[in-house]
Amino acid sequence: METITTSSTSVTKDTPLMTPEKPNEVVENKVIDRDHRGQTVGDVTVENPRMTARNVNVWYGDKHAIQNVNLDIANNEVAALIGPSGCGKTTFLRCLNRMNDTIDGCLVEGEIALDGKNIYDKDVDVVPLRARVGIVFQKPNPFPKSIYENVAYGPRIHGLARNKTDLDEIVHSSLKRSGLFDEVKDRLDQPGTGLSGGQQQRLCIARAIAVSPEVILMDEPCSALDPIATATIEELIDELRKKYSIVIVTHSMQQAARVSQRTAYFHLGDLIEVGPTSEIFTNPKHKLTEEYITGRFG
Amino acid sequence: MSISVLLITLAILTIASYSFGRKRSLSLATVTEKKKSSLHSLPGYYGTLTALWCAIPALLILSLWLVLETSIITHIVSEDLPAEVQNLPESERNLVINRLHNELAGQTFGEPDPILKPAIDHYKRLQQISNMALTVVILAISILGGLYAWSRVSPNLRARNHVEIVLKFLLISSSTIAILTTIGIVLSVLFEAVRFFQTVPLTEFLFGTKWSPQTAIRADQVGSSSAFGAVPLFTGTLLISFIAMLIAVPIGLMSAIYLSEYASRKFRSVVKPMLEVLAGVPTVVYGFFAALTVAPFIRDSGGLIGLSVSSESALAAGLVMGIMIIPFISSLSDDVINAVPQSMRDGSYGLGATHSETVKRVILRAALPGIVGGILLAVSRAIGETMIVVMAAGLAANLTANPLDSVTTVTVQIVTLLVGDQEFDSAKTLAAFALGLMLFVVTLSLNVIALHIVRKYREQYE
Numbered sequence: 001m002e003t004i005t006t007s008s009t010s011v012t013k014d015t016p017l018m019t020p021e022k023p024n025e026v027v028e029n030k031v032i033d034r035d036h037r038g039q040t041v042g043d044v045t046v047e048n049p050r051m052t053a054r055n056v057n058v059w060y061g062d063k064h065a066i067q068n069v070n071l072d073i074a075n076n077e078v079a080a081l082i083g084p085s086g087c088g089k090t091t092f093l094r095c096l097n098r099m100n101d102t103i104d105g106c107l108v109e110g111e112i113a114l115d116g117k118n119i120y121d122k123d124v125d126v127v128p129l130r131a132r133v134g135i136v137f138q139k140p141n142p143f144p145k146s147i148y149e150n151v152a153y154g155p156r157i158h159g160l161a162r163n164k165t166d167l168d169e170i171v172h173s174s175l176k177r178s179g180l181f182d183e184v185k186d187r188l189d190q191p192g193t194g195l196s197g198g199q200q201q202r203l204c205i206a207r208a209i210a211v212s213p214e215v216i217l218m219d220e221p222c223s224a225l226d227p228i229a230t231a232t233i234e235e236l237i238d239e240l241r242k243k244y245s246i247v248i249v250t251h252s253m254q255q256a257a258r259v260s261q262r263t264a265y266f267h268l269g270d271l272i273e274v275g276p277t278s279e280i281f282t283n284p285k286h287k288l289t290e291e292y293i294t295g296r297f298g
Numbered sequence: 299m300s301i302s303v304l305l306i307t308l309a310i311l312t313i314a315s316y317s318f319g320r321k322r323s324l325s326l327a328t329v330t331e332k333k334k335s336s337l338h339s340l341p342g343y344y345g346t347l348t349a350l351w352c353a354i355p356a357l358l359i360l361s362l363w364l365v366l367e368t369s370i371i372t373h374i375v376s377e378d379l380p381a382e383v384q385n386l387p388e389s390e391r392n393l394v395i396n397r398l399h400n401e402l403a404g405q406t407f408g409e410p411d412p413i414l415k416p417a418i419d420h421y422k423r424l425q426q427i428s429n430m431a432l433t434v435v436i437l438a439i440s441i442l443g444g445l446y447a448w449s450r451v452s453p454n455l456r457a458r459n460h461v462e463i464v465l466k467f468l469l470i471s472s473s474t475i476a477i478l479t480t481i482g483i484v485l486s487v488l489f490e491a492v493r494f495f496q497t498v499p500l501t502e503f504l505f506g507t508k509w510s511p512q513t514a515i516r517a518d519q520v521g522s523s524s525a526f527g528a529v530p531l532f533t534g535t536l537l538i539s540f541i542a543m544l545i546a547v548p549i550g551l552m553s554a555i556y557l558s559e560y561a562s563r564k565f566r567s568v569v570k571p572m573l574e575v576l577a578g579v580p581t582v583v584y585g586f587f588a589a590l591t592v593a594p595f596i597r598d599s600g601g602l603i604g605l606s607v608s609s610e611s612a613l614a615a616g617l618v619m620g621i622m623i624i625p626f627i628s629s630l631s632d633d634v635i636n637a638v639p640q641s642m643r644d645g646s647y648g649l650g651a652t653h654s655e656t657v658k659r660v661i662l663r664a665a666l667p668g669i670v671g672g673i674l675l676a677v678s679r680a681i682g683e684t685m686i687v688v689m690a691a692g693l694a695a696n697l698t699a700n701p702l703d704s705v706t707t708v709t710v711q712i713v714t715l716l717v718g719d720q721e722f723d724s725a726k727t728l729a730a731f732a733l734g735l736m737l738f739v740v741t742l743s744l745n746v747i748a749l750h751i752v753r754k755y756r757e758q759y760e
């Protein structure tokens with residue numbers, strides 16, 4: 001493990017970003033072994049990047065959870081992160097709005113820029129950053145407040161509503177867009193923690209979009225939802241894409257195929273392959289990607 | 299055999315019967331073709347069941363015997379006291395019997411009373427018989443019990459279920475002991491309080507505003523009108539507790555927030571134990587501090603700005619009591635704040651909230667039931683606190699809301715009523731029980747309210 005880590009570090013330091021100059025060579029060589037880690041297959045860059053991650057390494061104490069990941073998130077794009085459990089999708093997602101700052105012993109290296117400005121610079125204030133890059137966590141975590149107050153929390157602390165009518169408007173529309181409003185409209189004053197798991201998940205989505213972030217990070221937002229609610233959230237994602245950028249982690253290939261334009265496949269802390277979603281699912285270039293999406297492991 | 303030897307023998311028998319029961323179950327067990335034993339339970343359960351049968355009936359009989367022995371023997375012996383003693387009124391006969399017991403315990407000097415001599419001899423003889431009988435009976439019961447269980451051991455015996463039922467009863471009886479003791483305490487206080495209310499009407503006690511029990515010692519004393527209005531005591535208690543909470547709640551809560559949310563791990567690991575040391579300081583020491591340092595300081599500094607402060611002010615006692623309660627509140631709150639899940643903080647930070655917004659709007663909100671419960675427990679503690687107020691608050695039962703005045707509290711009065719020599723059934727002494735009962739009712743209702751609040755919030759937020 002250690003030797004691989006060091007070798008992969010050295011590989012990327014000397015190697016420029018992968019460019020799809022010789023795609024055929026890669027296609028032929030589907031058996032890329034572990035020594036080739038750090039070389040992501042496919043084009044990690046985009047023309048109109050909103051966020052760019054360069055040489056990102058993350059450690060939890062001694063555990064090297066993310067290794068030399070480079071990835072761009074484009075404007076008006078939905079990027080899907082897929083990969084087996086424990087491969088570092090959540091870890092990478094949390095780097096994008098510095099949520100990892102709150103974890104003791106978590107070290108992030110490398111550069112992640114939002115609109116060209118490195119968010120890990122010393123002079124960056126994380127509070128407005130997180131208002132711009134919102135996150136929906138893997139596990140629903142409603143506050144111990146009423147449903148209304150849960151959604152109103154963000155707008156209140158950022159002063160987004162001038163009066164009660166404004167606030168009502170924001171709360172109601174957020175709940176409507178996440179498909180929860182009809183179920184809870186008669187009990188907005190009841191605690192959010194009393195909702196079912198899937199309702200809580202949608203409440204957390206409503207809470208996140210209520211502050212109108214420019215980039216939205218969603219960690220398995222539909223893991224507890226039925227097909228109809230999932231469809232609502234996917235419509236929401238489609239709608240949000242018109243104005244914002246979205247990064248979604250999902251274990252459902254169909255969902256990744258339905259909502260995303262680009263897909264990134266992670267494996268044990270490495271970004272193995274990135275490409276347009278249609279290509280990743282129809283013609284994966286890396287052996288590991290192919291095995292994963294054809295269901296041979298993961 | 300003395301009781302201790304008997305108990306040791308019993309223990310040995312129990313251990314032996316464990317291994318006998320276990321062995322027998324193993325020897326009876328057959329192994330089926332699927333390599334499963336035919337025993338219903340693990341062999342250890344058969345052993346335990348045999349041991350329980352050996353020990354429990356014997357122990358029950360033993361304790362019953364010991365409880366009843368003295369009174370039965372005394373009853374038999376008192377029959378053959380001389381007729382003149384028999385004919386004495388009840389209370390005086392009890393005195394004679396008390397003397398008899400003192401003689402038996404060797405607590406008297408010189409030759410015993412000749413009247414008691416036959417009774418004492420008889421008593422000793424009976425005790426010897428009883429002792430021997432006890433040894434025989436207990437050992438027999440224990441061996442018979444063990445044998446019975448041993449003979450019942452068979453692969454079909456549901457030994458595990460039996461053992462678990464016994465364990466359950468053991469647990470139930472332990473928990474009832476605590477409850478029964480509490481009930482006993484309440485009842486004893488209640489009976490004395492009822493006797494008090496026979497001399498002083500309840501309404502006078504509850505609503506009277508004058509408290510001067512001292513004058514009631516001698517009925518023929520000049521100006522012997524005693525007054526038992528408890529209102530000044532309760533206002534005094536509330537005043538001091540209020541001052542204490544005014545100090546303890548903000549300081550304790552804020553230090554808990556600092557320690558759990560802001561402090562570095564290193565700082566926390568140093569400061570938290572230090573705060574807890576504060577909780578270990580004996581209240582007498584706080585009492586010194588209040589009476590010798592804080593009270594004079596307040597009086598002097600009050601004097602400087604032209605206030606007349608009594609040298610035993612409610613303020614001094616309340617301040618020091620507040621300091622005493624700080625670690626209580628801070629460590630309870632610290633625990634509940636730490637119990638708020640990290641995902642709650644993440645949720646707030648993820649929406650772009652600052653640290654203080656997260657603390658104020660999410661963490662304190664989530665921890666509120668625990669904090670409120672902790673505060674109410676601290677209030678109970680403040681109301682019941684005795685030592686500091688005895689030393690620093692004084693004895694003057696003033697009805698006042700001025701913290702610079704001297705006041706007295708319920709607990710202080712209970713102490714002063716009960717120390718010193720006086721008849722046990724004077725109104726003055728009995729008043730202490732009435733006060734104790736009131737105190738108990740107040741703290742009990744506080745605890746009930748605390749539980750209610752905690753439950754209400756929990757329903758809402760969990």
Ligand SMILES: Nc1ncnc2c1ncn2[C@@H]1O[C@H](COP(=O)(O)OP(=O)(O)OP(=O)(O)O)[C@@H](O)[C@H]1O
Binds near residue numbers: 060065083086092103
């Ligand atoms: N707080 C933490 N402390 C230590 N190790 C962690 C921590 N969080 C995650 N890890 C480790 O980092 C690796 C990546 O975890 P991560 O949560 O990013 O996986 P994931 O891809 O999101 O998995 P899943 O699909 O199961 O959610 C795992 O091996 C995990 O054990």
Ligand SMILES: [Mg+2]
Binds near residue numbers: 090
């Ligand atoms: Mg995850």
